[in-house]
Amino acid sequence: MPGGPARIAILATSTSPRGSVAHALAVGEALCDLGHEAVVHAPDPTGRGFYRNARCPVVSVAARRVGGSTADLVRARIEDYLRHFATPAACDFDVFHAQCGIGGNALATLGRRRLVHAFVRTVHHLESFADPQLAYWQDRAIYDASRLLCAGRSAADALARDHGVAALVVGNGVDQTLFRPQAEPGDETLRLRWGLSPGPVVLCVGGFEERRNSLAVIEAFLRLRAERPRAQLLVVGGGSILDHAGYQARCRAALDQAGLEVGIGRAVIQPGLVPQDEMPGFYRLADILAAPALRGGFGPSVLEAMACGTPVVGAARAPFTEVLAGSDACLVDPEDAGKIADAFRAALEPGERARLAAAGRKVAALHGWAACASRHLSAYAACSRRNRATADA
Structure with missing residues (x-):
């Protein structure tokens, strides 16, 4: 300057x-x-x-x-x-x-x-x-x-x-010295502490919020779990200064109606706010980052997940399309829970998962x-x- x-x-x-x-x-x-x-x-x-x-x-x-x-x-x-x-x-x-x-x-x-x-x-x-x-x-x-x-x-x-x-x-x-794909000893500690099963584990960062499209993510997760009963929804973070209580109540009602329990080792796990040094482990333990946001949505978490080699399911609209090509992530219509569920299934296929992990790491390397x-x-x-x-x- x-x-x-x-x-x-x-x-x-x-x-x-x-x-x-x-x-x-x-x-x-x-x-x-x-x-x-x-x-x-x-x-x-x-x-x-x-x-x-x-x-x-x-x-x-x-x-x-x-x-x-x-x-x-x-x-x-x-x-x-x-x-x-x-x-x-x-x-x-x-x-x-x-x-x-x-x-x-x-x-x-x-x-x-x-x-x-x-x-x-x-x-x-x-x-x-x-x-x-x-x-x-x-x-x-x-x-x-x-x-x-x-x-x-x-x-x-x-x-x-x-x-x-x-x-x-x-x-x-994204800080690639912190967010990286190599497993750390603390990862297994996190898995045991929160009762994460072999999964698949779908990760959401930021809590239940309308702009994050949480209700559609829940519906897509229900469709995935109907086929893969051990699937878990891991919801990390939250704590916005804005009042999301009404929308969060709707999300909880949707989970209750589907008979999904919330708690350690349950179908839905909500650690809430966690220390920063635990976040790379959560990304690595997850099979997918679910981020099909309706508004905003391309915060640090997308690049952090990519740096850790976690495939991203995002929205086929800006700001995702400003940074990501269709080959870098599974980009879908965020208003269609069925399409989100299809993207979950695609990202879990071993070959596609490996391809998305490699593509994501390349994207993250461009954003220092x-x-x-x-x-x-x-x-x-x-x-x-x-x-x-x-x-x-």
């Missing part, structure tokens, strides 16, 4: 293992490897810190525990950030970068208070909010940003179409975090306090 190394404040949604948080930490680490000082911040009401150790500096922002609606929670998290960055000393960074609408709204307010001069915003995906306050916050964090970034072309196209603004596509990445971080630098330069001060002098 012109002017030498920069001090960059990256604001994430939370300290939990969500896709945007994983992206924030990985970009922060890669920026530090490039010689910058990137500090990743996130509200932390638990006081436990980030879900994994990071090679870049991190700050757990003091945050209150909040009940009530999603809007109440978002408002509280914006206020948490405003308290943290309340003084010029706390805002002593060259660049501010929001990875979410919460951070974007906090930085917009700090700009009006003349504590922040400009900020970069990454838009991972857009939500359709019925609550006008949530919709307002989403729009404000977009329109008030000085530069916009997106992980995928489809999000950038949506911003251009629906908001009339341009965004730079920076992509995603260093290249992703480097694509941020032009936006950072445009928003740098140091560069702006030089231009005004």
Whole structure:
């Protein structure tokens, strides 16, 4: 970046293992490897810190525990950030970068208070909010940003179409030193702890959510299990700041209606949030990553699975088709549970499984975090306090 190394404040949604948080930490680490000082911040009401150790500096922002609606929670998290960055000393960074609408709204307010001069915003995906306050916050964090970034072309196209603004596509990445196909001793420990059978094991990452198309995945899994009674559905992660309780109840009702038990060693296993160092083992123990998302969906988990040699069943639509060819994964119509089930069957055939594993590893090798971080630098330069001060002098 012109002017030498920069001090960059990256604001994430939370300290939990969500896709945007994983992206924030990985970009922060890669920026530090490039010689910058990137500090990743996130509200932390638990006081436990980030879900994994990071090679870049991190700050757990003091945050209150909040009940009530999603809007109440978002408002509280914006206020948490405003308290943290309340003084010029706390805002002593060259660049501010929001990875979410919460951070974007906090930085917009700090700009009006003349504590922040400009900020970069990454838009991972857009939500359709019925609550006008949530919709307002989403729009404000977009329109008030000085530069916009997106992980995928489809999000950038949506911003251009629906908001009339341009965004730079920076992509995603994967750490192939951590996510790799070679089995580790801890894999068998994971298998025994969670009662994974010979399978096949269908893995979902991120919990039950509507945008992840969980109901269709459940229906496709039921069709597979009718033919392969030892099949298991492994659902790792969850913990979104948005309220998915209604949809999660529908998913649980679908499982109950089908007579599928949830628990260790059962048909459906839900470990919930797990340590980062266990994720490669979960990918390697799975026979398929099920990710036929309706919206968004091409987060780090797809590349992580591919790096571990796990075949991916994804959606035959953007953002998958921006990165993957039809030969790299089983891409299907996400609205058709029958097609998803057919893709499960195809990916389990030994020859096809081996081919997809090899193709996936090649795709993952093309997506390093260093290249992703480097694509941020032009936006950072445009928003740098140091560069702006030089231009005004």
